Each structure stands twice: as C-alpha cells, then as structure tokens.
Amino acid sequence: MGTSVQVTPLCGVYNENPLSYLVSIDGFNFLLDCGWTDHFDPSLLDPLSRVAASVDAVLLSHSDTLHLGALPYAMKQLGLSAPVFSTIPVHRLGLLTLYDHYFSRKQVSEFDLFTLDDVDSAFQNVTALAYSQNHHMSGKGEGIVISPHEAGRLLGGTIWKITKDGEDVIYAVDFNHRKERHLNGTVLESFVRPAVLITDAYNALNSQPARRQRDQEFIDTILRTLKGDGSVLLPVDTAGRILELILILEQCWGQLHLTYPIYFLTNVSSSTIDYVKSFLEWMSDSIAKSFENSRDNSFLLKHVKLLISKAELENVPDGPKVVLSSMASLEAGFSHDIFIEWAADVKNLVLFTERGQFGTLARMLQSDPPPKAVKVTLSKRVPLVGEELAAYEEEQERIKKEEALKATLIKEEESKAAVGADIPVGDPMAVDGNSSHVESDAAFPSGNAYRDILIDGFVSPSTSVAPMFPFYENSSEWDDFGEVINPDDYVIKEEDMEHASMAVDGDLDGKFDEGAASLILDMKPSKVVSSELTVQVKSSLSYMDFEGRSDGRSVKSILGHVAPLKLVLVHGSAEATEHLKQYCLKHVCPYVYAPQIDETIDVTSDLCAYKVQLSEKLMSNVRFKKLGDYEIAWVDAEVGKTENDMLSLLPLSTPAPPHKSVLVGDIKMPDFKQFLESKGIQVEFAGVGAMRCGEHVTLRKVGDASQKGGGATIQQIVIEGPLSEEYYMIRNYLYSQFYSL
Amino acid sequence: MASTVQPTSSLKRRDSMPTRESDQLTITPLGAGSEVGRSCVYMTFKGKTVLFDCGIHPAYSGMAALPYFDEIDPSKIDVLLITHFHLDHAASLPYFLEKTTFKGRVFMTHATKAIYKLLLTDYVKVSKVSVEDMLFDEQDILRSMDKIEVIDFHQTLEVNGIRFWCYTAGHVLGAAMFMVDIAGVRVLYTGDFSREEDRHLRAAELPQFSPDICIIESTYGVQLQQSRSVREKRFTDVIHSTVAQGGRVLIPAFALGRAQELLLILDEYWANHPELHNIPIYYASPLAKRCMAVYQTYINSMNERIRNQFATSNPFMFKHISPLKSIDNFDDVGPSVVMASPGGLQSGLSRQLFDKWCGDKKNSCLIPGYVVEGTLAKTIINEPKEVQLMNGLTAPLNMQVHYISFSAHADYAQTSTFLKELMPPNIILVHGEANEMGRLKQKLISLFADRNTKIMSPKNCQSVEMHFNSEKMAKTIGKLAEKTPEVGEAVSGLLVKKGFSYQIMASEDLHVFSQLSTANVMQRISIPYTGAFGVIKHRLKQIYESVESSTDDESGVPTLRVHDKVTVKQESEKHVSLHWSADPISDMVSDSVVALVLNASREMPKVVVESEPVKDEVEDEKKAEKIINAILVSLFGDVKLGENGKLVITVDGNVAHLDKQSGDVESENAGLKERVRMAFQRIQTAVKPIPLSAS
Helix, strand or coil: CCCCEEEEEEECCCCCCCCEEEEEECCEEEEECCCCCCCCCHHHHHHHHHHHHHCCEEECCCCCHHHHCCHHHHHHHCCCCCCEEEEHHHHHHHHHHHHHHHHHHHHHCCCCCCCHHHHHHHHHCEEEECCCECEECCHHHCCEEEEEEECCCCCCCEEEEEEECCEEEEEECCCCCCCCCCCCCCCHHHCCCCCEEEEECCCCCCCCCCHHHHHHHHHHHHHHHHHCCCCEEEEECCCCCHHHHHHHHHHHHHHHCCCCCEEEECCCHHHHHHHHHCCHHHCCHHHHHHHHHHCCCCCCCCCEEEECCHHHHHHCCCCCCEEEEECCCCCCHHHHHHHHHHCCCCCCEEEECCCCCCCCHHHHHHCCCCCCEEEEEEEEEEECCHHHHHHHHHHHHHHHHHHHHHHHHHHHHHHHHHHHHHHHHCCCCCCCHHHHHHHHHHHHHHHHHHHHHCCCCCCCCCCCCCCCCCCCCCCCCEECCEECCCHHHHHHHHHHHHHHHHHHHHHCCCCCCHHHHHHHHCCCCEEEEEEEEEEECCCEEEECCCCCCCCHHHHHHHHHHHCCCEEEEECCCHHHHHHHHHHHHHHCCCCEECCCCCCCEECCCCCCEEEEEECHHHHHCCCCEEECCEEEEEEEEEEEECCCCCEEEEECCCCCCCCCCCEECCCCHHHHHHHHHHCCCCEEECCCCEEEECCCEEEEECCCCHHHCCCCCCEEEEEEEECCHHHHHHHHHHHHCCEEC | CCEEECCCCCHHHHHCCCCCCCCEEEEEEEECCCCCCCCEEEEEECCEEEEECCCCCCCCCHHHHCCCHHHCCHHHCCEEECCCCCHHHHCCHHHHHHHCCCCCEEEECHHHHHHHHHHHHHHHHHCCCCHHHCCCCHHHHHHHHHHEEECCCCECEEECCEEEEEEECCCCCCCEEEEEEECCEEEEECCCCCCCCCCCECCCCCCCCCCCEEEEECCCCCCCCCCHHHHHHHHHHHHHHHHHCCCEEEEECCCCCHHHHHHHHHHHHHHHCHHHCCCCEEEECHHHHHHHHHHHHHHHHECHHHHHHHHHCCCCCCCCEEECCCHHHCCCCCCEEEEECCCCCCCHHHHHHHHHHCCCCCCEEEECCCCCCCCHHHHHHCCCCEEECCCCCEEECCCEEEECCCCCCCCHHHHHHHHHHHCCCEEEEECCCHHHHHHHHHHHHHHCCCCCCEEECCCCCCCEEEECCCCEEEEEEHHHHCCCCCCCCEEEEEEEEECCEEEEECHHHHHHHCCCCEEEEEEEEEEECCCCHHHHHHHHHHHCCCEEEEECCCCCCEEEEECCCEEEEECCCCEEEEEEECCHHHHHHHHHHHHHHHHHHHCCCCCCCCCCCCCCHHHHHHHHHHHHHHHHHHHHCEEEECHHHCEEEEECCEEEEECCCCCCEEECCHHHHHHHHHHHHHHHHHHCCCCCCCC
C-alpha cells in the first residue's frame, strides 16, 4: 500500500482566514504554514492549540502574516516546538514583517501577544533551505524528503514538495505563474501527477487584466493624482509585494524623469531593502542577468527614499508625493495614521494593491460603493505625566528594588568569573587579542537597553542578566589623597564609548522612530491614549490587483496540467472553493476534497505497488522505444526470487502469450491535420472533433485527453470510410503517430 | 567492482562502439592529472557524460594551455560543471562553448558566474598574445554568459537523468564541490576546497552522503599548514618589520579570491597599528574594485562573521588601502606595501615591481599562495643568487623572499580527515604536482590500508575504469500490483523508464502514472456488397473457428462477430461495414474478411461446394517441421538429425542438442545454448497459428 497521508485544516478553509494545515505522512506531522491576521485574534488559533504539541515540523511558504504570523505566538503560548523550515528570504523577510507588526501594534495598544524576543527565538529554530534542495528528515520522519520550489508572488515564496517512497505530496498555495519584474513564475507546472496536491481556491473566481495594461493603469492613476497636486498613499505589506511595486515605480520614474518624491515608510524599511539587495539569486532571471552583466543591483534604489518613522515623513517638504506604507489592512501602522490625515482631502488618492483582509478598514474602503465616512480609533503612545507618572514611578521603584537585590546576588557571583570569561568570548579572528576584548565588551552596556530589538545573529553577551547597567562592587582603595586612581580605567572607557555607539547603530538596523519607538524600547513610562473619530473619506479610493496570485483561469489550467491523483482545496471563499471543486471534479481528477476545519480527511493513495528486481537476462532482451523523456517497452516476465528474498523478474521460459497491442502517443488533431496536409492530403475540420480527410475518410476523436487533465480515459479515435486505397493510406499515417507495443 | 588504469587510448574510438548502457564508469582527466592547472575531468557512465571544470594552464599560452579536448567528443557531453572562477578552472570555458561542438548545459554558482565574466574579460585584455594564439575574445565571453546556467548551493538539478547538486567548498567566493548522481552511483568532485573557515568564507561542508567515487584535489599533498593565526602573524610580522626598516613589500597575488582575504587582514592590522598609518598600502587591481559589488551582494555565501560586520559597515570598503592603476602612477618613495597581480610574477605590474626592487635586501617579496610550476614565483621560492629580469638581463636577487600560504587549499590534515569522514571506496587524485601527489597517494594507501579503498592518480588522458553493478529495480504499480505475485507467475505489462527509474504498469494505467497516453483507434470501413449476408457468414465459417451472428442493438441489422475482434454488419442492401479496433492481429483478420467479401461479391453466382475442409494435422506438422529445419539451417549452418529425434547443431566446434518437442536445449556452451533456445522459441511462435482468442 502507499504512504498514508491525512490532511486536517486548522484555519483558512471556506474563507479567507489565514492559512494553517496539518498534514500527517505516515504519522509524521507537518504543520503547513502558521498564519494569523492583522487583527491577531487568538481565537483563530484554537484548532492549532489543540495539535501544536504533536507537530513534528513546520513548513513556511511565504513571508507575510497570513502564512507565518502566528509562529512566535504558537511557539511561546501554544507549545509548538518543532523545527521550522523555510527558504532564506522567507526567514529574513518574515522576521522583518513581524518586527514591523510588533512596532505598529505597540504604538497604538498594549500589545502583549508576543514580544520581539519571542519573534527572535521563534525564528532561531528555522532551518533555511535553497530552492530544490532535498532535505532528508531524520528520526521519526526517516525516509521523508522535503524540498522547497519557486512559487512566485513573494520573494522566496515556496511550494513544498514532500516525498516519501516516490510519492509526492505538494503544498502549493498563493503561487503565481506569471513572470514578474523581480520574480520568476512558479515551477508548479513541472510537477506531474503527484499523489496529493494541496492548493488554494482563493483566486478561483478572479480574473486579471494583462500585466502591461494593469501596470499602465497603475502608473496613470498615480500620475493623475500627483499632477492634480494630490498625494498618493499605497497601503502595502512590509516586505512582500512591495518589492514589485517599488520596481514598477523605480522603472517608471527613471523612464519619465519624474521628480515627485516616493517614500517607502515602514519600521524596518532600510533593513528590508538591505536584505533584499543580497537576495539576487532568488529573483528573476532578468535581475540576475543585469547584475551579472553590469553589476547593476536593481534594488539600489534611485527614486524611492526609505523612511523608518513618521516624523521623518513630516519633515519632508509639502507637495504631491507617493507614500508606500505598511499595514495593507490600514488597521494599524503608519498607513493607518496617514490615511486619517489624508482622507479628508479630495485631491489625494488611496490606492490599494491587494484585497484587504476580512473585517479590516481596508476591506471596508474597498467595498462598492465606498463608505462616505468611517469611524477610526486614533491611538497614540504618550509619556506619563503628573500623578500618573508618580504612581508609575512608585510602582517601578518597588519592582526595581526587588530586582536589584536579586541582581546583586547574581552579579557578585558572576563578576568573579567575568574577568576570565570575557576573553574566550572574544573574536577568534582578531589579529591581536586587544581589539576583541573591546568589541565584546562594547555591546554590553548599551546593548542591554536594546535587547528586545537585537537582530538575528547577534548573540547577547553571556554576562547580561537583566536590562541594567553593569554593576560592580566598589572595592576601591583609599590613600591619604583619597581614592586611588588608575588612569588606564579612563582610557579604556573612552574607547568603549566609541565602539559602543557604533555597535548600537548597526544592531538597530538604522534608527527607529525616535519619538515613539524610544517610548516602546526605553521603557519610559508611557500609556496609550485612544480617541474615536469619524473620518470623512473625500479622497479618491482605488483598488488594483497587484497581489501576484495566478488568476482563476490560469489556476484551472495549471491544475489540469499537474493532474494530481488527489486534490485538496483550502483557503478561499466558500463560493470560490465550491466552484473550483466542481470544476476539478469534472476536468482534473475524480478525487477532490475540500475539508472543513478540524475535519481530517484521508488522502492515502489507494495505489498498490511492489518492488521487483529486473534481472540482467530480462533486460538484455528488452527493446525500449523512446518517447520524450520516457523509454517504454512491453515486458513479459516470470517472477522469481533473488538470494536476498527480493522478487525479481526473469525471462519467460515459455513463449509469451500474445497481448492486446497498445498504441502509445497523444494525437492532437490540428497537428495531425498539418501532418496529413504535408503529405498532400486534403484535410478540413467538419463539426466537433471530426476531420474530413481526402474524399471520403472521416477521423473523429471521442475522448480528448488534454481536456481531462492528462486523460481520465483512454483516447478513442474513430476512422471511417469506404474501402479505398485512401483509407489505408490515411490509416497508415495515423499509425505512424503512435508507438505500437 | 574492478578498476584498472588503462594506458592512453583515445576515448573517441571507444565512443564509436555501440553505446549500450554499460556498467562501466570511466573517469579521464583532460587536465590537472598529476599537474596543477587546466582542471578538466571527464566522466562517463551509462551513456551519460559529465565534464568537471574547464580551465587553462597558467604557465602556457594559446592552444597549449588548453586541456586535452581532442580526446573527447564535446557534442556527447550532457553537463559541464564549473566549481569556481579561477582561471585554471574556468578560463577555457568560452573557448569550449564557442569553438567546439559542445551542446550540453553549463552550470556554476551565482557568484562564480558574476565574477567569471569580469575576470575573463580582464584576462583577455591583459594577456598580450598574438591574434592566432587568442583562444577567445570578449564577444565569446559575452555569448558564453547566455549559455551558462546558475545553480544555488544544495539545489538539486536533473539534466537528462543526471542528478547533481553542490556544496560550499571554502576556497573562494562561490566555490562549490559538485556531487553527481547517475543511476544511483555518486561521484564527488571537490574542485579546490578548504576545510578551514577564514575571514570571509565558510569552510567546506562535509557532504551528507558518502560518494562512491571522490575526485579530490591534492595541491598540498602531504604538507601540513600552520594554523591560520600563526600564518597571519608571520605575514603581518614580515610586513611590519620590512616597512619598519624602510623597505618595500611586494605581494604578488591573483586579483580575486584570496587577495580579498589578504586585504582584510592588512586593513585590520593597519587599523590596530596607528604607527603604520603613514605607510601606504596599494592594491593594483581595477578588477577587484569592480568585483566589490559582487562581494557585497553574495554575502549569503560567506560566513557569519562577515555578515555580522556588514550590519555596521562594509568590511570590503578598506580604510587603509588605496588602489593603484599602473606603475606610472606609482610614486616610489619610501616604504610601502603593494599587492599586485599576477601571482606568478610572469608579467604585468607585479613583475615590473619585482624587477625594480629585487636588488635591495631591505625589500621583501611575500608569496601568499600556491605557485604554479614554471613561473618566476616558483623559482624565487628556492632563493637563487640571481634572477633574469624581463629585459633579459640577470640581476642579483637580494630581496628577501617569504612564502606564506593563504591559498585555501586543503592540506594533508584536512584532506585526510575529510576522506576519513566521507569514506569513499574510490579516491581519484587530481590537481597536484606529480611528486606531491605520489606522496599523498602512498600516505593515503597506508591510512586506508584496512579498508578496500582504491586510490588512483591518473595522468592526463589516462582513463580510470570502474564497474558498478547497479541493480535495476522496478516498481510495479497500479492495477498490475493489486496482488503481489508468487514465484513462477507471469507478469506482463509496460515497462516505463524515466531517467534511471523503472515502473511496470498495465497499459490502462499508463496515462495515470505518466504523461504518456494511450489510444484506441476504432476502424469502420464500408464495402459495397449486394449479395446475401448468409454467404459471407458461410464463407467466414469456413476460415474462422469462431463466427457468431446476432443483430445490432440499434439498427436491428444482422451482424457477425469474428473471433470477438471484427464485426461485420449489413448496413443496407448494397453495403456491409466492418468494425474493429486497431491491433496488428485484428487488422490482419479484417483484411482477410475484406478480401473474402470482395471475392464473394465477384463470384456471386457460383455454387459453393459443400465440403468440410479436411484438416490434415499430420500434413501440417510435417510442413512445420520442414520450415523449422530450414530456418535453423539458415541460422546455424550445421544442423543434423541426431538420436531420439533431437537435432544436433554444431557451431564452431560447440555442439547443442535441441529437443523439438519440449524446446529443451543441451549444450556445454552456455552462450550457444541460450541462442538456440531463443531462436527455436521464436521460430515456433512464427510457425504456429496465431491464437486469435487471446487479448
């Protein structure tokens, strides 16, 4: 029997909720994606919380919240502890996406679902893979091989192929078959006849205009607003589709020599672009080629300026501008604030490039007709003053005292060891030990304050226990003139300062929003002040599909081509799911499933299979015929056993019984028509699937293979005509299209 | 598994033999066999051919620098894999792609491809050879860029049934070790590799799977390298003391790869020694400057250390090192440190400076890497009294010569641990000077004495042949596999081969498990016939054993079904029609039916003689015997009737006895026995009537 495969959706079926599915392969549990919405509603994760502990490996497919948002929370609160696999860009950009979400949320609420530390530790478990890298699972999953493949849509976007015993389970959601500026299209079509394909129905009812036309419209709309002295707000994601938009704008601004400023504003915009610059090998051929030939990195941006705080945006000169800002949902983040400011001006334009998540402000604004006014909550983090501050400080004082007491105890022990411990930590690459000492020390005093935001790869010094300045027992000696001074102490301190400030700059990925972020990070007493207000939406609103997902028609044709033996549909509105299910039942394969949440379906293939050895004797008599990638032959053999009890096939001892001959080949009527014409026979199409050849002979094709996804039935071709030479001639030509076995 | 080293023999000749898939794996170095330079290793197995690397020999020029491409047929190569961008591994690629019949696919890593172009363009500009000696020009390089495909580390690709992927090799940016898997036999080609992490590169990985054959570099033979920190200290000490005494330091180095590592060391040393800040360091390579963008982009293939540094500032933006365009821009006053290419001191800036400085004993020449036999750098390592200058004069060699290697090749310790952990049953040494290689071979032989490890060091064009009896396994799937058969049962079905995997399936399942589809061709032919339908039935019955008559369900016309294959229908008074599904036997039956119908309509009035055809079985038997005898004679020549009815067949003195009844053959010679048995079986199949009922 084949490999046992069960699929249990945990979230995101029959609706557009985030994606999260449990796939169990011979008892080894894969969690495919671990998504969350921009609302961060913990109730969505209930099904996940029930199974989190039994997950053996997590596979991430894209770097947006819908695919990996819940990872830190699940790791921290739900008991998920399995190793995580993703491509390098998904790892890096996913991390940045969650940072951005954290900062945006923290700005406006007492966000406590996860901290930056949780994000860091969740992503520390990630094993980064390259496309088409075969990773062999070990232990419980012995024999399972996973490999990521290009999915298109987002940088590093992945289709996962899980293989056991030659049977493929493919998880392909949110793929894009179209080649774009920064990405190649998906390679999904190169997989043929997998045992199970899990895919989404998100775009089953969607159709898209041609790319060129859409791009042109996009640019036109933006320019119209700019020329009318208005500004354009594009609410975008942190590190996903934004890259494509940036390239479109860069290219257009370069071609038309436009001078309107473009700003890319997220909490992590500069590090996003820095990382992206080093991911060229994951991008499209044209980007790779331009770099190879002229060392021209497409993400060395000439027109787009990177901002990481709202204050920076406020400092730029007034006038029409384009702002790309994060949180596509407009629920929080800079885009939310900018929207509130700009919505009242008729000249402005809010241009959505993706469908808003369900129940968000963006979704509301995308409805038709758009609302005239929306209620929003304007929240702000402000420092505490007056009585509140006093109360807070009192509380903090008390906590501090307790902590200090604890810390001194620990410190005392550690400070003894500290002197010795510092040097081995030093950089092993250093030419002289001197500099290493400085470096490892340097990050220490200032690093503490920023512990929460240390980027991945930075190891916090072993001596840092709590966010406080290092405390050393004052064991100074006194002489007649007072405390004995060692001048060296002061020299080193100066050097320390220099290095420290450098280290901090780097660790921070540049500077965060000085005002508000420092409130978050420095733990200065602050609170969130919210006020409800109604915003008159006077600015124009527009939606253009830059989601980069294949449209309904392409999805269908791709599914038809891949022709899985069993198909599981997830993610997509109930309507779309049902539509695609009916389509696939008719045209792709007879086994189409669309399970509900928590419903476990068994997609174990009912394939029977056994292995045999092909003996030399048998093989020496087999004559293969070559057909494309395949070589094919008819064998008649007798079953025998080898020494180690394997079944083996030996040549028959008696003459082989005759068998019904098999015609192998795929005939396309238009191609055959051309072929016959080249042989000088008059051919014309006559009615559906029929072709009149010569005078009297008719050729009809009854079962059409291409329509039924690789052929649910065998092709039936009917040739009829009166007894004539022509008949036999055409029959011979027809035979020549096939291999007879 | 047996392996032999054959004396030089042209591979072309062997290739012309019928290319039956054999179990023989052949590896032939076309370059870098017992030498260093022009790496190029040819491998063929089961009709698939792979070429590793495509370099030139730095000590020669023109055609002489190429690997021995004449030995092979370039058009037969499926895949060409380039490990890294150094000239001795990649520089004959434009020639090979543009000037030979090669039509396979070429792969290298992203970083290698980016630097390859810069490096070779520079090489073409710098090498001052006559037009005839030019192997290729810039246009060839540009064209080759379009043909080169990229592969990422660990990415598994499959071309024509050859699966391959690559591991980090250390050595230089983008350097890879290739693992090739053909029909389950794995070959690892290390290229140049280093197992030691340095300032910017990762150490070579240890592959997850042990290969069956490991083709490994042996540049350093049995030498042991000092630890990196010691070498770095020696390096900086020599430089420091030389410049402190007012001398000049010349570091002849190849423009890319290791030079970046040395610059990182120098820049850091200068940063830590403020007293040296007034002493200039020059780096004479515009090429390196151009490659900086590449180094900045592919940080993902470098180590953690350098990636962390990127966070603060770009470590490749040197603070104490300034570029130097040419010797004319060089203001030679006082102490200085100059790093210049080429590394072998053959010509160019490094040689110009050497000529200028070699007379002064205050000066130093620091050779930082492996130097190829036949270059001046190799000569001066032995510190001769005099050297020949470029202008032909001889001059005393007074400057100090230091040889401190940073060339990131594995030394003996690294090589032996690498091999011990990998445990390949076959090791082939390439890329090493003959004596060093010999010593390494001896040492490895004693190291692996307790195992059956074969170690070979073929010379250029010497083939190493190995046999791999790979068992062919097939998976029976679908309807055919519903029940696992017992021993002795027959299995018949389609054997489908893709790449090197086999599947057996029923013909109905073909479209399910492969992209191939099967077809049924239904044939319908109408024949004018005005006679009675009964006549046809009668005639058919005379010829065929099974003729069933019935009426058509739809039209109600009478039909006849011959052997369940061909249906004859009386469409109207004037027509009969024949229906059948195409199949060689059915076609034959239908032809005979057509002939019969035509005959019947022509001989209409004739009265048919009612006579049951007497089947003379004895007569038939005799006829068959005659035919069998005749065919056997034509096949084997000497066929006699022996005792108890057996046929005695004599071929070249070998005798076989054939029992005509059972088909058993007895013979001393197994080959003859098999052939006679086979022939007899086929003759019997041909002579006996076709069993029509089978389907």
